[in-house]
Amino acid sequence: MLVLPTELSSDSRICTLAHPRTGKPSRYLFDPEKGIYEFTRIAAPKSACRSWLIHSRHAQAKTGVQSNSNNQGREPGLAQETTPTENEASAQVISKPEMLVATHVDPLFLVLPALCNQTSSKENSKRMFLSLDDYTDKLEAGSKHFRTLLRSETIKSELLSRVNAVCDTVEAGDERMYRLNDGKLLQELLSKAESVKASGLAASMENHFVQKALKVPVIGLQLDDNDPSETPTSQGEAQSDPPAIESQMSTATSASSSSAVSMATGITTPDVEGIPAKDELESLLRLRVALRFIILSYVPQSYAATLNSMLASDESPVNFKPLDDHLEYLARLRAEALASRSFGDFSRKRNTYEDDDLAEARAEKKRKKEDDEKKKKAESKATRDLKKVDVKGMKKMSDFFGKGAVPRKK
Numbered sequence: 001m002l003v004l005p006t007e008l009s010s011d012s013r014i015c016t017l018a019h020p021r022t023g024k025p026s027r028y029l030f031d032p033e034k035g036i037y038e039f040t041r042i043a044a045p046k047s048a049c050r051s052w053l054i055h056s057r058h059a060q061a062k063t064g065v066q067s068n069s070n071n072q073g074r075e076p077g078l079a080q081e082t083t084p085t086e087n088e089a090s091a092q093v094i095s096k097p098e099m100l101v102a103t104h105v106d107p108l109f110l111v112l113p114a115l116c117n118q119t120s121s122k123e124n125s126k127r128m129f130l131s132l133d134d135y136t137d138k139l140e141a142g143s144k145h146f147r148t149l150l151r152s153e154t155i156k157s158e159l160l161s162r163v164n165a166v167c168d169t170v171e172a173g174d175e176r177m178y179r180l181n182d183g184k185l186l187q188e189l190l191s192k193a194e195s196v197k198a199s200g201l202a203a204s205m206e207n208h209f210v211q212k213a214l215k216v217p218v219i220g221l222q223l224d225d226n227d228p229s230e231t232p233t234s235q236g237e238a239q240s241d242p243p244a245i246e247s248q249m250s251t252a253t254s255a256s257s258s259s260a261v262s263m264a265t266g267i268t269t270p271d272v273e274g275i276p277a278k279d280e281l282e283s284l285l286r287l288r289v290a291l292r293f294i295i296l297s298y299v300p301q302s303y304a305a306t307l308n309s310m311l312a313s314d315e316s317p318v319n320f321k322p323l324d325d326h327l328e329y330l331a332r333l334r335a336e337a338l339a340s341r342s343f344g345d346f347s348r349k350r351n352t353y354e355d356d357d358l359a360e361a362r363a364e365k366k367r368k369k370e371d372d373e374k375k376k377k378a379e380s381k382a383t384r385d386l387k388k389v390d391v392k393g394m395k396k397m398s399d400f401f402g403k404g405a406v407p408r409k410k
Contacts, residue, residue, distance in 0.1 A: 005037065108166065111139065167180055182307070189291060196293075214327075
């Protein structure tokens with residue numbers, strides 16, 4: 001099922017173009033007046049047993065009009081029984097509920113694989129100025145319908161404006177030549193990421209990539225079970241008696257002890273050296289998440305490493321170093337918290353210095369138990385039934401063949 005934009009022109013078509021990220025043939029919606037749309041698949045999880053019943057509203061409305069016309073001249077409250085019409089029988093049940101939603105795509109991404117294409121030779125690795133027709137000729141190899149798109153003046157003018165935004169241009173006679181500029185392209189991607197951040201990330205992305213990534217690890221406090229006066233406290237709640245609190249990560253330095261207390265209580269304190277505030281860190285992380293999503297979705301794989309190196313360099317338009325430092329600091333805290341929990345939780349782990357003889361005895365006992373279970377499984381049903389017979393007062397078979405056996409009469 002396709003969800004298409006309203007008021008499409010009669011010349012709109014579904015065409016096959018190479019995906020800018022993978023280069024594989026993909027379906028796009030082409031409208032000469034409105035532009036190019038990509039299809040986004042929306043479906044329920046495979047584990048969910050669902051289905052859709054699809055029926056046209058137009059058919060339902062037409063059926064209602066027909067029934068009203070047939071009921072003219074009859075008494076109120078009496079309706080004529082009608083058989084299902086052809087439109088009513090056109091309802092369908094889809095066993096796999098999924099839809100393809102057409103969303104507008106920037107034509108820049110479709111021509112980007114040709115703009116950033118580089119040869120593997122080091123001597124010819126420098127990009128050359130080429131005309132727009134040269135770039136479109138490269139795209140026709142994987143996109144057989146790309147030449148058809150350029151017949152629309154609206155699409156062609158929009159494509160030229162987007163190429164001019166990310167390329168350096170020179171005039172060669174009566175023709176204009178283009179060459180990709182990495183800095184201009186990065187600025188365009190950052191502007192798109194800013195707009196995504198302003199409109200807000202999806203709830204799942206916000207929770208997983210932002211809130212969860214910036215969450216400060218919390219260390220649970222162990223209390224003495226023999227003292228009934230002490231009650232456990234929840235995460236993020238401090239004890240009323242500070243001397244009774246002992247962090248499992250305490251060290252000899254005062255800095256590490258303060259960080260341990262902050263983790264135990266779940267409260268973060270601002271750093272005097274100028275670490276950005278939480279709102280600023282969240283804003284930087286949202287921008288990075290949106291930018292990485294765009295790069296992973298639309299930028300060719302061979303060129304994505306170039307953009308990532310530019311973002312990590314000192315010449316990057318956005319300084320992500322405070323965010324990287326804070327994420328690295330949180331990673332260290334998580335590692336220390338995990339190590340402290342595994343070292344301090346003695347209730348779920350046996351003694352490290354356990355006697356070897358005791359360990360061998362436990363292993364031998366386990367082995368014997370497994371052997372007995374195997375023997376029981378190998379016994380036949382007759383043998384199991386004989387074990388249930390009451391043999392009290394009965395002699396064994398060996399008594400009849402021993403020294404005290406009664407001699408046979410001759």
